[in-house]
Amino acid sequence: MSGRATGPARGRSGRAVTIRTMESSSTTPGGRARREATRQKLYEAAVTLIAEQGFSATTVDEIAERAGVAKGTVYYNFASKSVLFEELLRHGVGLLTASLKEAAEKTAARGGSKVDALDAMIRAGLVFIDRYPAFTQLYVAELWRTNRAWQSTLMVVRQQAVAVVEGVLREGVANGEFSEEIDVPLTAAALVGMVLVAALDWKSFQPERSLDDVHAALSRLLQGRVSGRR
Amino acid sequence: MSGRATGPARGRSGRAVTIRTMESSSTTPGGRARREATRQKLYEAAVTLIAEQGFSATTVDEIAERAGVAKGTVYYNFASKSVLFEELLRHGVGLLTASLKEAAEKTAARGGSKVDALDAMIRAGLVFIDRYPAFTQLYVAELWRTNRAWQSTLMVVRQQAVAVVEGVLREGVANGEFSEEIDVPLTAAALVGMVLVAALDWKSFQPERSLDDVHAALSRLLQGRVSGRR
DNA sequence: GTTTTTGCACTGACCAGTCAGTTCAAAACA
């Protein structure tokens, strides 16, 4: 409604300094919840679009439109498109890590074995992917890229998640439940990959299958019940 | 011959055309072979750039520059950037599929079990990824995307590769080597994922490890020798 | 009163794809 009746936009000559109102995520008694809601909407819009098309092919205009928000609002809330994406990554992996940890700890509290813990984490991973398929998709697509701005963010965040699996494997080796010969980092990566790829395939190519079905198949593989009858 | 009977070379706006000093290129193959060589150079340039940056973030100018070729040559050889990429995908997955098939067949000819065949295919997969890490990276990054031009190409090509694994699993079920309860497509996807993710992690985060090391770790997982001592 | 959002015009950089012109190996010719 407003806008631009008077005062021509400044060209190159009068390059005005960007005056961005303070980011300060600190104490904002005013519309803290409101701002948070806007950011959430932007995350949700961005995650699906970027999962479908990739980061570069997704425009800020699209994100704003899908979030039902003005483009200016995107830049009021995030310094740039990349920053929005990085925070999205951090947020998403944070959820996953917490979920994995919880699964491992609950199993331990119940006195379960380490295989049980791994199994519980597989399920937690599947539940996560079931709930946030787009995020998972986007994460996998970006994980092994190099030369991108958010590369370091991604590494940190990846390690947090994998470390949870590695921890359980190491405890299992320590208490004799797992062979001492297993390669912890490699096995952890393989397990994560197994779940990731199986789940993405599930969602992409046979979405009618139930989570329990998929979980059972992966459990069987984990416990070496593939070879050998029954 | 076209134009240029008189005066210096001119572009359309009268700007003088740069006359490049000719590389003598005495060993240049002429005719068809030359074109094929150009396409090969373009594939190689494109595969690494797209693996690093993604499809949309990679420009045709970059690809041409890295291939040591003019931009126009890209469009002389491929209808578009997408077509170049699609042919790259087809070419790469073709190599992988052939390699997996060969591994399975050789094992069968040797009278090996189906687990042996799976193990041989794991190794073949690792060898492939070891040789073409950039292609693998790019493939994984694009596989679960939707709304992209090459979506259908990707599906076809994926199915070719996974089908080889599924075939071995089915044969194993048929001859009683594998449990009848296993879910063939899901298990195949999980196995592929296990190898893919473990290998990409290997290449990205611990490239000093030997292929045998990685293979041993995955073999152990396949044969259920993780839980249980020794 | 302050913070957040809106709406939209605007800029500058970047980029896919085009096309008039150039090169050269091999075929046709002398």
Added chain:
DNA sequence: TGTTTTGAACTGACTGGTCAGTGCAAAAAC
């Protein structure tokens, strides 16, 4: 043999369009 012609392969400046990010005043929310 040497010379001319042909046309597929290649070149790179250029075009038309797209998009991230800016600027700002009014309005809405708090």
